[in-house]
Structures are given as C-alpha cells and as structure tokens.
Amino acid sequence: MSASATTKTAFTNNAAKRARRLITPEGLSLPLTVGSRGARAGALMLDIVILFVGFLLFFLLLAAVGIGLLDLDEGSASANPALELIIIMIILLIFLSRYGYFMWFELGPRAATPGKRLVGLRVAARDGGRLTAEMVIARNLVRDIEVFLPLFFLLGGGQGEGAFGAAMFIWLAVFVLFPFCNKDALRAGDVVAGTWVVEAKQAKLQEAMSLAPDRSTDYRFGEEELAVYGEHELQVLESVLRQDRPESLREVAEAITNKIGWQLGRGDEREFLEAFYAALRGHLESNLRFGKRKRDKFS
Amino acid sequence: MALSLFKTAEITPPADIEAASLRSDRFRLEREVDWQRLDAIVTALEKNAPRRISDDDLLELPVLYRKTASSLAVARETSLDAATLSYLEALVRRAWFQIYGPRIGLFGWLRRFFNGGWSQAVREIWLDICIAFAVMLAGLLVGWILVGRDESWFYSLVPGGMAQGRVPGADPEILRETIATEQSAEGLGVFAASLFSNNTGVSILAFALGFAFGIPTLLLLVYNMALLGAMLWVFADAGLGWEFGAWLSVHGTTEIGAILLAGAAGLHVGRTMAFPGDRSILAAMQSAGVRAAQVMVGCTIMLIVAGLLEGYARQLVGGTGSRYAIGIAMLVFWIGYFTLVRKPRERET
Numbered sequence: 001m002s003a004s005a006t007t008k009t010a011f012t013n014n015a016a017k018r019a020r021r022l023i024t025p026e027g028l029s030l031p032l033t034v035g036s037r038g039a040r041a042g043a044l045m046l047d048i049v050i051l052f053v054g055f056l057l058f059f060l061l062l063a064a065v066g067i068g069l070l071d072l073d074e075g076s077a078s079a080n081p082a083l084e085l086i087i088i089m090i091i092l093l094i095f096l097s098r099y100g101y102f103m104w105f106e107l108g109p110r111a112a113t114p115g116k117r118l119v120g121l122r123v124a125a126r127d128g129g130r131l132t133a134e135m136v137i138a139r140n141l142v143r144d145i146e147v148f149l150p151l152f153f154l155l156g157g158g159q160g161e162g163a164f165g166a167a168m169f170i171w172l173a174v175f176v177l178f179p180f181c182n183k184d185a186l187r188a189g190d191v192v193a194g195t196w197v198v199e200a201k202q203a204k205l206q207e208a209m210s211l212a213p214d215r216s217t218d219y220r221f222g223e224e225e226l227a228v229y230g231e232h233e234l235q236v237l238e239s240v241l242r243q244d245r246p247e248s249l250r251e252v253a254e255a256i257t258n259k260i261g262w263q264l265g266r267g268d269e270r271e272f273l274e275a276f277y278a279a280l281r282g283h284l285e286s287n288l289r290f291g292k293r294k295r296d297k298f299s
Numbered sequence: 300m301a302l303s304l305f306k307t308a309e310i311t312p313p314a315d316i317e318a319a320s321l322r323s324d325r326f327r328l329e330r331e332v333d334w335q336r337l338d339a340i341v342t343a344l345e346k347n348a349p350r351r352i353s354d355d356d357l358l359e360l361p362v363l364y365r366k367t368a369s370s371l372a373v374a375r376e377t378s379l380d381a382a383t384l385s386y387l388e389a390l391v392r393r394a395w396f397q398i399y400g401p402r403i404g405l406f407g408w409l410r411r412f413f414n415g416g417w418s419q420a421v422r423e424i425w426l427d428i429c430i431a432f433a434v435m436l437a438g439l440l441v442g443w444i445l446v447g448r449d450e451s452w453f454y455s456l457v458p459g460g461m462a463q464g465r466v467p468g469a470d471p472e473i474l475r476e477t478i479a480t481e482q483s484a485e486g487l488g489v490f491a492a493s494l495f496s497n498n499t500g501v502s503i504l505a506f507a508l509g510f511a512f513g514i515p516t517l518l519l520l521v522y523n524m525a526l527l528g529a530m531l532w533v534f535a536d537a538g539l540g541w542e543f544g545a546w547l548s549v550h551g552t553t554e555i556g557a558i559l560l561a562g563a564a565g566l567h568v569g570r571t572m573a574f575p576g577d578r579s580i581l582a583a584m585q586s587a588g589v590r591a592a593q594v595m596v597g598c599t600i601m602l603i604v605a606g607l608l609e610g611y612a613r614q615l616v617g618g619t620g621s622r623y624a625i626g627i628a629m630l631v632f633w634i635g636y637f638t639l640v641r642k643p644r645e646r647e648t
Contacts, residue, residue, distance in 0.1 A: 022395075024368070024391075024395055024399075028368050028371065028372055028391065030388065030391060030392050030395065031388055031392075032392070087492075088492040091492040091493050091496050092492055092496070094496065095495075095496040095499065095500075098500075099499075099503070108347060109344055109345050109346075109347050109397065110345050111396070122396070124396065126581075126585075127585075129399070130399050132589065133408045134589040134590075134592045134593055135585075135588075135589055135592070137592040137593075137595065137596060138588040138589055138591065138592035138595075141503055141506055141507055141592060141595055142506075142507045142510060144500075144503050144504065144507045145504065145507040145508060145510070149504075171511075175510075188510050191581065191584055191588075192510060192568055192584055192585070192587075192588035192591075193585065193588050193589065193592070194581070194582075194584070194585030194586075194588065194589070200392075200393070200396070201389055202389055202393065203382075203385050203386040203388075203389040203390070204386065205331070205334065205335065205338075205382075205383070205386045206382040206383070206386070208319055208324045208327060208328055208380075208383075209321070209324060209380060210319045210320045210321040210324040211318055211319055211324070214320045231379055234379055235379065235381040238380070238381055238382065239381070242382065278320055278321060281321055281323075281379050281380075282320075282321055282322075284379055285321070285322065285323050285377060285378065285379055288376065288377060288379070289377060
C-alpha cells in the first residue's frame with residue numbers, strides 16, 4: 001500500500017469532506033460528521049451478526065428443551081398445541097427481526113441500532129429538526145429492498161433465472177450502490193425519510209492543562225520564541241503532553257529547542273514542555289482576544 | 300477516578316481554580332461542574348433511565364444546556380485547549396439530540412396514529428389510491444381474460460406450489476373442498492401467522508419498490524391481481540364463482556385493501572420523485588416518505604387483522620351468506636374509518 005503519510009492525508013481529507021455544520025435553534029453551529037460508508041456497512045454487518053447469533057441461541061434453547069428442527073413442520077403442529085405456539089413464535093420472530101429490530105432501536109433515545117452504537121453512529125434528521133417516528137419507519141421499510149432482498153438473492157434464490165435474474169441483479173445493485181452516488185452517503189431509505197447517519201462520538205473531559213506548577217519564572221520565553229508556532233502545533237503539543245510518552249516528549253522537546261535555539265538538560269523535557277505549552281497558549285490566547293489568529297507555523 | 304460499581308459517579312469539584320495559570324483554563328474550571336452535571340443528565344436520558352436524574356438537575360436542565368452551549372461559544376473564541384473543545388462539542392451535540400429528540404413515546408405515537416394520523420395520511424394519498432385501484436382492477440381483468448381465452452396462461456401465471464390442485468378443468472368437488480371449512484381450529488394459528496408475515500412482506504415490497512418512480516409497484520400490483528383473476532376464472536368455470544367470492548371476501552376485503560394502500564403509498568413516493576412540484580426533490584420526497592410510512596404502519600395492522608380472519612374466520616365460518624356478511628362488514632368498517640375519523644383540533648407544537 002501507499003506510505004503512511006499519504007494515507008493519513010487521504011484520511012483527513014476524507015474526514016474533512018464529511019464534516020457538516022448544524023445550526024441549533026440557539027444559533028450555535030455544531031460540527032457534525034457524516035458517517036463514513038465503511039462504518040455504516042460495518043454497523044449493518046454487526047446488526048446482521050447479532051440477529052443471526054440471536055436466532056442461533058433461540059434454536060439452541062429449543063433444542064435444550066428437546067424440540068428439534070425436524071419436529072417443526074406444519075403437519076405435526078395440529079397434533080400438539082405447544083408445538084403450534086412455538087411455530088407461531090418462530091414465524092413472528094423472523095418477521096420481527098426483519099422489520100422490528102431496526103425500528104425498535106432507532107426509535108430509542110440513542111437513535112441507533114446496537115451495531116451503529118458500537119461503531120459510534122446515530123440517525124438524525126437531515127434538516128436539523130427533530131427525528132420523528134415516521135422518519136425512522138420510512139427509512140427502515142426501504143431497507144427491505146436495499147439489504148434483505150439482495151441478501152436473499154445472493155443466498156440462492158435468483159441466479160438460475162437467466163435474463164430475469166440478471167435484470168433483478170442490476171436492479172438491486174442500483175440500490176446497493178446508491179450511497180456511493182451522493183456526498184452524504186445517503187441510502188435510498190435516507191432519501192425517502194429525510195434522515196442521515198452521523199457520527200455520535202462521546203468524549204471524556206480531560207484534565208486541565210495549566211494546573212502544573214507555574215514555572216514561568218524558571219523558563220522565560222520571549223515574544224520571538226513564541227512567534228514561531230501556531231495553534232496547530234500547540235494542539236499537537238497538547239496531545240503529546242496528554243499521552244505522556246517519554247520518547248515522544250524527548251523528540252518534541254529537541255525539535256522545539258532546536259527551533260528556538262535553546263539548550264536543554266536531560267530529564268527536564270516534561271517540565272520544559274509544560275512551561276512552553278503554557279507560555280505559548282497564553283500568548284496565542286491573548287492574541288486571540290485581540291482578534292489575531294495564527295493557525296499554524298506557516299501563517 | 301475510582302468508581303464503585305453500584306454508585307453513580309460523584310461529580311468532583313475541580314481542583315483549586317486559582318492554581319490554573321491560564322485564563323482559559325480558569326474559565327473552564329469555573330464551569331466544569333455544570334458541564335459534568337449536564338453530562339450525567341444526558342447519559343441518563345440516553346440510557347432511557349430518566350428516573351435516575353435528580354429533581355434539581357431536571358429543573359435546571361434547560362439552564363445547564365444553555366450554559367454549556369454558551370461555554371462552547373465562548374471557548375471557541377478564547378481557548379485553544381483542543382481536548383476541552385472537542386468534549387464540549389460532543390456534549391452539546393448529545394444534549395441537543397436528547398433535548399430535540401423524539402418527545403413522543405411509542406404509546407403516545409400510537410394514540411395519535413389511531414386518532415386520525417393514519418386516516419389523515421390515507422386521505423392525503425387519495426389520488427394514488429385511485430390509480431392503484433384502477434391498476435389492480437385492470438390486473439384482475441387481465442388475469443380473468445387471459446385464462447378465459449387460453450387455459451395454458453394459468454400455468455404461467457400461477458406458481459405450481461400455490462395452485463394446490465386448483466387448476467383449470469379440475470373436478471368441482473376438489474375445488475369445493477379447498478374452500479370448505481376446517482373441522483376444528485387446531486393448526487390454524489400457524490396458518491394465520493405465516494400468512495401475515497408473507498403478506499406483510501409483499502406489502503412492504505410494494506411500498507419499497509415505489510422508490511423507482513413507482514413502476515415496479517404497479518407491476519407487482521398487476522401481477523398479484525392477475526393471479527386472483529386467474530383463480531377466480533377457474534372457480535367460475537366450475538360453477539363455484541359465488542362461493543369462491545364468499546370464501547375470498549372474509550379476509551380479502553381487508554387484505555386487498557391493505558395491499559391497495561401499500562401500493563398507493565409506494566406510488567405516492569414514486570410519483571413525488573417524478574413530479575416534485577415547486578420544492579426540491581429531497582424535500583418533496585421526505586414529506587411523501589413520512590406520509591407513506593404512516594400508511595404502511597396501518598397496512599401492517601390491517602394485515603394482522605386479515606391474517607386472523609383468514610386463518611380462523613374463513614376456515615371456521617361455512618355459510619356463503621355469513622362469509623359475505625363478514626367481508627362486507629369489514630369493508631364498510633375500513634372505509635368508514637378512513638373517511639370519518641378526523642384529527643383532533645388541538646395541535647401539539
């Protein structure tokens with residue numbers, strides 16, 4: 001494959017392409033990220049696996065009770081009322097798993113199926129309004145021709161039918177490939193319902209950065225030393241400090257001291273970086289208050 | 300932070316605010332407790348456990364939300380702490396989804412649905428219902444005429460497994476047996492359940508195929524009604540047309556009505572796609588899709604009723620007259636429901 005640098009830029013470009021803005025009624029613009037097609041496919045696979053495993057467990061449970069699959073034909077059902085009940089349950093279970101599973105979970109407060117939750121996605125209304133029950137129902141009814149029909153078709157049902165099979169295959173391929181033909185990765189059901197699938201990542205609140213002992217007396221950074229970096233480098237430095245790995249701390253400290261022409265004793269990297277971070281952030285933020293932004297070291 | 304398993308996490312007040320050397324960090328430390336309170340509330344809402352929220356928190360929820368939203372707006376302009384910014388963005392987004400999430404539970408939705416939401420949606424797609432009805436009638440006639448002119452058409456229309464001996468030229472006695480009643484209700488539950496799941500699948504297909512300008516929906520309707528037309532001809536040919544009609548009408552009025560509505564719903568989406576009017580295609584499709592979805596939920600309910608009628612009533616009620624009575628009563632009931640039930644005046648905002 002390509003070098004990691006190019007894949008990284010490709011990935012960030014892709015993420016930037018998926019960024020959208022949502023203006024809340026308070027007038028606050030919230031950044032949203034449209035879920036990537038890969039993540040959505042993964043979520044769907046997970047859901048299908050969950051359903052499949054659920055069925056497997058159900059039948060194992062039946063087997064444990066002593067009902068084999070061979071007993072379950074309609075002829076014997078009339079003889080045994082308990083068996084009849086079980087067959088009715090199985091029919092309804094298959095029906096519910098096909099239609100009810102997705103709707104039930106997407107109507108919940110998280111608006112996401114278990115598969116979507118695991119990959120950090122949720123359903124939202126495209127116009128920034130409320131997600132209504134009707135929307136969820138509409139998008140899940142159309143799922144039938146997008147997912148289950150091709151699935152049944154591929155699992156043996158339509159290949160051996162010549163021209164009709166081919167036409168059917170093309171027809172279903174249109175729906176399967178639909179998300180690749182628009183920028184929001186909408187599937188046909190999303191178009192009909194006016195929904196889209198966005199990332200719903202949760203973040204934990206990290207420790208404040210400047211609680212470390214104030215060392216602005218030990219390390220004094222001048223205006224020109226702080227002018228070499230911008231916000232992007234500050235945030236890289238922040239992530240380095242938060243991860244707190246000695247070797248990367250040393251590398252970064254060396255890079256900075258080379259750039260501003262300082263000499264640094266060994267073992268002082270963390271202290272130096274904390275002091276530099278605090279000074280740089282103070283410098284950039286005070287400029288920010290005067291309306292001067294410095295995005296990165298090149299600007 | 301050590302969490303015990305059975306206690307909710309206590310919100311720890313932040314460290315000494317004055318210890319922070321940066322103004323933006325002080326700003327954050329002063330407001331941290333509010334953010335974490337909001338976080339706890341939103342988490343409880345997401346877990347669908349609103350009982351866990353204390354009364355004070357619930358009363359202050361709007362205030363906390365607005366505080367956090369304004370914190371985010373201020374932090375964007377004054378702070379360069381990326382972790383805090385991303386935390387706030389995620390928190391406000393989650394809170395927004397919860398606060399502006401669906402406010403109506405499943406039962407509330409069902410009540411609104413039966414009190415006029417459904418019938419109103421049905422009335423709104425009247426034009427598509429007319430089109431679908433005409434197409435279905437055409438399909439019925441096509442099936443009847445084709446088989447009437449050349450009996451071999453029957454075998455190309457009706458799949459072998461479905462015929463069960465009901466073929467052109469069959470002995471009238473065999474045909475009479477197929478529309479007779481069962482001696483007892485045993486095994487009929489399975490029959491009803493499988494009929495329901497099968498028919499609902501067909502209806503959902505009819506709706507979902509509407510996405511392709513509604514043409515496949517129409518084809519599906521024509522084909523299904525042609526099957527019925529062919530069957531009808533077979534029975535009429537054997538002199539059992541009237542009895543077959545009775546046997547069919549018990550559940551047919553409900554089931555064919557449901558298929559009609561499902562087809563009309565699919566057609567509605569397809570027609571809106573082709574002729575979006577003066578709105579953008581996406582906006583027009585959304586309103587059509589949401590309306591059609593309501594009709595579809597209703598279809599599922601109708602098909603449950605149809606499955607029960609078909610599985611039990613049809614097999615147990617024998618007389619031609621009483622069969623017709625059930626079928627026509629159901630038909631009158633549905634038409635009355637869809638035309639007479641109006642939405643309540645008060646609109647929730």
